[in-house]
Amino acid sequence: MRILAPVLLVLTATATACKPAVDDSADDDITADVVYYPDVQQYVDSQCVRCHNPDGVGPFDFTDAETFATFAERALARVEAGTMPPGVSDPECHEYVGQEHMSLPPEAEGVIRDWIAAGKVIGNPDDAVAIAPVVAELEEVDLEVRLEQPYVPTYSDERDDGNEYRCFYLDPGDEDIYIRALHPIVDNPAMVHHVVLFTIPERDVPEGAGPDGVDCLSMSAGEDGMIAAWAPGMLPVELPDGAAITVPGNQTLVMQMHYYDAAPPGSSDQSGYAFDLVDGSTVTEDVVMLPLGDFNFRIPAGDEAYTHGASLPLPALFGGAKFYATFPHMHVLGTGYKFWIERDGEEHCLAESERYNFDNQLTYVFPDPVEVKGGDTLHLTCTWNNSTSNPHLIHDPPVEVRYGERTDEEMCYAFTLASFNR
Ligand code: HEC
Missing domain, CATH: 2.60.120.310 (Copper type II, ascorbate-dependent monooxygenase, N-terminal domain)
Structure with missing residues (x-):
């Protein structure tokens, strides 16, 4: 692992799983009276419409209940397959700003399934749960x-x-x-x-x-x-x-x-x-961006799940740092990553995913800065699928792939926004 500035850190924040706030009624009695408003709408509005709207990157306008009903079976299939919403860092690893808009709560899949089985009843739009819009713009621009x-x-x-x-x-x-x-x-x-x-x-x-x-x-x-x-x-x-x-x-x-x-x-x-x-x-x-990365991998041709990583032990005397956010980055062979701090033999997860998605790379902002301290070790591993089972494979038949900037080469980074204690 390479790092641009001498690092050291304090870590008080521990990984906490945060359950997205959803309407509890969905948990209870999911039977024939599952209706779009609000049972399904609450998930669609908070998880899907930020991309599936008339100007968004996704097809179909899911701000319209009838449109969602038309494509509901396809939506359920993608949710079941774990490919929609697109893969993000696991909220069990660490809490992130805005995570309630990133991954569906576990009960959502069953609610959508029951709603389809019950005949896709739309119900009354007045029963909609108000979901604050996902704002993709800065509030204040100077x-x-x-x-x-x-x-x-x-x-x-x-x-x-x-x-x-x-x-x-x-x-x-x-x-x-x-x-x-x-x-x-x-x-x-x-x-x-x-x-x-x-x-x-x-x-x-x-x-x-x-x-x-x-x-x-x-x-x-x-x-x-x-x-x-x-x-x-x-x-x-x-x-x-x-x-x-x-x-x-x-x-x-x-x-x-x-x-x-x-x-x-x-x-x-x-x-x-x-x-x-x-x-x-x-x-x-x-605050500076630390390009924490692994550069020494050789991904064998044909390997379906090759994992390689790097570690950075921080000297005990180092003064500490804070991590604000991290941006995991690989190219199209990437399928998973894990970035964590090891302290006193314990693991403090910062970002982890088994369904990395090249088309949905996010910067994960920690709600509270993570303290990192001397004696800690930073670890990063990446997993790639360099076989024909990867739909994004560029060289078919596969070739050995190493570090590089071109899309057909690979990377393994956790770009991390950090400040060093003074
Ligand atoms: C970050 C953006 C984003 C989010 C969030 C998102 N999608 Fe998508 N979705 C896409 C893109 C881009 C595509 C087209 C590429 C593909 O099919 O993977 C797509 C495709 C789909 C398709 C396939 C359409 C077809 O042609 O069959 C379905 C169904 C779908 N999304 C459902 C959902 C549902 C349901 C949610 C919420 C639970 C969701 N998506 C959240 C971006 C997104």
Whole structure:
């Protein structure tokens, strides 16, 4: 495991499983009188409509009860298979901000099944349980940076068919800025696969980087200066009071866009990033992104479940740190990961999933910062399916795969927002 700054940490928070708040009546007597409102609606509105709405990434508009009823059998099949909602970190591992919108509570599957069996009765919309909308925008925006003009990807890299990595240099100004919360402004969701935000010294901006940016496959996602990574479905990242990411005035922002060729030919994009800033005098915790990763794996061709990992023992004398959020990242062979702290022989889980989903990569924000301390060991393992049973396999027949930035190479990261105790 590699780490960019000397780390050490205090850990008081223990993993707690949090049960999403749902209407208890659904637990009780599920018989013939299961109706859409509110028995099924409460799950659909909190778990499905953030993607399945007219502007969302998912097909069908599930804000409409009749539409859900029409596709209910398909929905149940996907819920039973564990593929909808898309896989996220297991809430049994650790609590996350917004997790009530990430995974269905265990009883939901039975409720949907009983509702279908009882004839898919819609009931009275007035009985709907009010579900607060999942807000995918920052509440307060102090600064926005955007591509200067719409960009049309060319997808000309033959080794990475249908993908383009493009870096745009967006100067936030000459003043130091202190970021409390941030979220991308995605202009064309049909082609934006992910967005990574870096800071670099202004003098490192390549010559000839105009409004159309530069091709930047070679920009390592593990390089210094990454401050955020976003993929569709992700909520804004907000830091607690006193914590902020500093971007000095002599640095500039680099927005690395991963475009994929899913929009009609000639489609353009003019995405950007929105920031909620605080005054520098209020900042007590300097937050940085630690690219914790495993780089030394060789995934054998044909292996259906190959696991490899890395560990980082923290020296006993280290002063401690806080972890605010973590972003597990692999490419299309990835099926699972586990990131945890070992302390005094005990395991403190930070993020774990057995159904990693390349199309649903999230930053998991801890409700309270996790304290990490000297003597702790950080562990990360990743599991990949490099066999023909993986529908996302790129090389068929499979080939040995190692660390690399291309989509047909692999990664194993837990990008972690952290501050070091002063
Ligand atoms: C993070 C976004 C997201 C969430 C949340 C989500 N879906 Fe999906 N869903 C998708 C996308 C994207 C697809 C299309 C790709 C695929 O089929 O996997 C899809 C496909 C589906 C399909 C398949 C449609 C077909 O062609 O048969 C069903 C059914 C479905 N989702 C049901 C659900 C249900 C039920 C929920 C909530 C319990 C849910 N989804 C939550 C993004 C999402």
